[in-house]
Amino acid sequence: MIKIGILASYNGSGFETLQKAINDKKIDAQIVVVITNNTNAKVLEKAEKYDIPNFIINDKRYPGQDIDDKITRLLLEFGCDYVFLSGYMKKIESKLIAAYHNKIINTHPALLPSSYGGKGMYGRNVHEAIIKNGEKKSGVTIHFVNEVYDDGEIILTKELELDDNETVDSLESKIKDLESLAIIEAFQKVLANH
Numbered sequence: 012m013i014k015i016g017i018l019a020s021y022n023g024s025g026f027e028t029l030q031k032a033i034n035d036k037k038i039d040a041q042i043v044v045v046i047t048n049n050t051n052a053k054v055l056e057k058a059e060k061y062d063i064p065n066f067i068i069n070d071k072r073y074p075g076q077d078i079d080d081k082i083t084r085l086l087l088e089f090g091c092d093y094v095f096l097s098g099y100m101k102k103i104e105s106k107l108i109a110a111y112h113n114k115i116i117n118t119h120p121a122l123l124p125s126s127y128g129g130k131g132m133y134g135r136n137v138h139e140a141i142i143k144n145g146e147k148k149s150g151v152t153i154h155f156v157n158e159v160y161d162d163g164e165i166i167l168t169k170e171l172e173l174d175d176n177e178t179v180d181s182l183e184s185k186i187k188d189l190e191s192l193a194i195i196e197a198f199q200k201v202l203a204n205h
């Protein structure tokens with residue numbers, strides 16, 4: 012059975028999408044651990060709901076320790092084959108990348124490559140920039156993770172056209188819906204080649 016570890020900073024909506032797809036037999040895998048950097052992350056409640064071991068790992072909780080090493084060791088201890096970044100807001104560092112080369116998958120709420128990726132481009136910031144710049148389309152990119160933000164090999168993208176009166180809230184909602192489809196399709200594609 013392919014094992015997946017989750018890294019998330021907030022709600023972990025992508026994690027729940029993946030878990031529901033697993034429960035619905037759309038994806039043959041098991042989510043075995045959830046890790047967050049955020050003590051208040053709602054993803055912790057979701058992990059408990061699905062009876063998945065969950066951990067908070069951040070500098071405050073482990074002052075002076077190597078967070079990269081700690082996360083990597085935990086994912087390895089749980090036997091993870093893949094790592095899914097479900098709205099994880101911290102840079103993935105060298106030890107985790109080395110341990111999981113082209114096995115870390117991220118979902119980004121814009122089309123890449125573009126100026127809507129990289130440092131500062133996360134969550135609502137992305138949608139605000141898209142609308143401010145008068146873009147006519149946006150979308151979702153699922154990609155493998157390398158040392159650089161939003162620079163890894165692209166697994167798939169899904170596009171949408173913006174309405175004339177699109178707002179940040181309306182775009183965020185549409186992107187979230189599109190993202191759910193993209194996550195399922197991307198994992199089916201990756202696991203088919205496992």
Ligand SMILES: Nc1nc2c(c(=O)[nH]1)N[C@@H](CN(C=O)c1ccc(C(=O)N[C@@H](CCC(=O)O)C(=O)O)cc1)CN2
Pocket residue numbers: 096099100101102103104117118119120129130131132133156157158159160161162163
């Ligand atoms: N090595 C990599 N690490 C991460 C990647 C990646 O592609 N390579 N993707 C991100 C997810 N992400 C976009 O998809 C992303 C997340 C956060 C940021 C960002 O600018 N973060 C801020 C800190 C924000 C915070 O502390 O809440 C920063 O670095 O200053 C950019 C892109 C996950 N990691």
Ligand SMILES: NCC(=O)N[C@@H]1O[C@H](COP(=O)([O-])[O-])[C@@H](O)[C@H]1O
Pocket residue numbers: 020021022023024025097098099118119120132133134137187190
């Ligand atoms: N650049 C990374 C980034 O912006 N990721 C985005 O964070 C959201 C997390 O939402 P959630 O906490 O509700 O799952 C997700 O929509 C994801 O695309």
